[in-house]
Amino acid sequence: MSAPDNGLPANGNGAPRPVAIAVEQIWKRYGDFEAVKDVNFSVSEGEIFGLLGPNGAGKSTLIRMMTTLIPVTAGKAIVAGHDVSKDPDDVRQAIGVIPQALTSDQDLTLEENLSIYAKLYGVPREQRKKNIDAVLEAVDLTEWRDAQTKTLSGGMRRRLEIARGLVHNPRIFFLDEPTTGLDPVSRIAVWEMLNKLKTTRNLTMLLTTHYMDEADKLCDRIAIVDHGKLVALGTPVELKNSVAGANVVEVHFDRDDEAWPARLEAMEGVTSVQPEGAGFYRVITKSGSKTTMQIVELAASLGETLTSLSVQNTTLDDVFIHYTGRQLRDEQVKPVFTMPPRPGARP
Ligand SMILES: Nc1ncnc2c1ncn2[C@@H]1O[C@H](COP(=O)(O)OP(=O)(O)OP(=O)(O)O)[C@@H](O)[C@H]1O
Numbered sequence: 105m106s107a108p109d110n111g112l113p114a115n116g117n118g119a120p121r122p123v124a125i126a127v128e129q130i131w132k133r134y135g136d137f138e139a140v141k142d143v144n145f146s147v148s149e150g151e152i153f154g155l156l157g158p159n160g161a162g163k164s165t166l167i168r169m170m171t172t173l174i175p176v177t178a179g180k181a182i183v184a185g186h187d188v189s190k191d192p193d194d195v196r197q198a199i200g201v202i203p204q205a206l207t208s209d210q211d212l213t214l215e216e217n218l219s220i221y222a223k224l225y226g227v228p229r230e231q232r233k234k235n236i237d238a239v240l241e242a243v244d245l246t247e248w249r250d251a252q253t254k255t256l257s258g259g260m261r262r263r264l265e266i267a268r269g270l271v272h273n274p275r276i277f278f279l280d281e282p283t284t285g286l287d288p289v290s291r292i293a294v295w296e297m298l299n300k301l302k303t304t305r306n307l308t309m310l311l312t313t314h315y316m317d318e319a320d321k322l323c324d325r326i327a328i329v330d331h332g333k334l335v336a337l338g339t340p341v342e343l344k345n346s347v348a349g350a351n352v353v354e355v356h357f358d359r360d361d362e363a364w365p366a367r368l369e370a371m372e373g374v375t376s377v378q379p380e381g382a383g384f385y386r387v388i389t390k391s392g393s394k395t396t397m398q399i400v401e402l403a404a405s406l407g408e409t410l411t412s413l414s415v416q417n418t419t420l421d422d423v424f425i426h427y428t429g430r431q432l433r434d435e436q437v438k439p440v441f442t443m444p445p446r447p448g449a450r451p
């Protein structure tokens with residue numbers, strides 16, 4: 105099954121939206137090591153575009169090339185109409201960047217941190233205060249403007265970094281793992297903030313993540329990267345639909361019957377049936393909803409009773425496994441830490 109094409113999404117009247125970022129056959133080599141290999145994609149204006157991949161996939165390397173921080177080995181990246189290799193200054197003026205590591209100065213106040221960036225980006229003095237007021241408001245930190253940055257929580261610090269990246273009113277915003285290390289509540293707060301910013305500031309956003317739920321909830325389109333290569337690209341729905349046979353229907357018949365596997369296998373869209381014992385079957389199907397209906401109808405026509413029936417829809421985890429052959433590493437598969445037993449404690 106091929107990945108969905110990377111054609112640009114159309115706007116309401118069917119015309120393609122202008123391109124904000126175009127990456128063409130881009131490569132990055134460090135000596136013999138190929139960190140990014142022949143990657144192509146484009147992001148249209150107003151999109152939230154996600155680069156999803158495990159540690160070491162090449163996400164930060166891609167962002168660093170698109171934001172002029174490291175040279176491109178081969179191929180090109182056009183950002184806001186400018187070639188990153190030929191017109192890096194024009195690119196820098198058009199973009200805001202939130203790097204992977206937190207970089208605001210802990211000993212300065214929020215306003216001081218923002219002011220330094222505004223000056224760096226050449227925001228005129230009379231405009232600076234207005235911009236700082238606006239970005240603090242946008243990330244809900246107005247009341248903290250004179251606090252020292254070290255007094256902020258992790259989530260608030262991320263929001264400050266988001267404000268800092270916006271202080272010169274960029275059109276395109278690059279965020280490298282904006283929520284890594286945040287607690288679930290702060291993560292959702294950051295998602296809501298980014299969604300609001302996208303609309304109110306008419307921003308195009310490119311973010312990296314290794315959280316499936318983040319990519320699913322936040323991104324209009326997702327590119328899955330693995331070992332430096334782009335392995336799939338599409339909207340979350342397109343990606344899920346591109347993985348056939350990934351819906352799982354679990355059914356438990358009150359009365360087991362050796363005819364069930366054949367009956368289930370004969371249903372349209374069913375790709376496999378796994379008997380789990382005592383009338384319980386796992387059915388892999390291309391359409392969970394259709395198969396569920398057919399099972400209910402068949403059971404009713406035979407006068408059989410269902411003890412339970414559940415459908416598990418395709419998730420981005422299934423998509424990732426399908427395209428890369430394995431699960432996302434790191435956070436998702438970290439070993440669980442267990443406390444060592446106290447001396448003398450019973451096992
Ligand atoms: N300066 C460098 N010199 C040599 N190799 C590098 C350099 N920077 C990155 N790499 C390698 O390139 C690969 C991609 O790294 P990159 O930081 O882009 O991954 P990533 O997808 O951002 O991972 P993470 O989720 O851990 O941030 C890794 O194998 C990394 O070790």
Ligand SMILES: [Mg+2]
Pocket residue numbers: 163164165204280
């Ligand atoms: Mg990274």
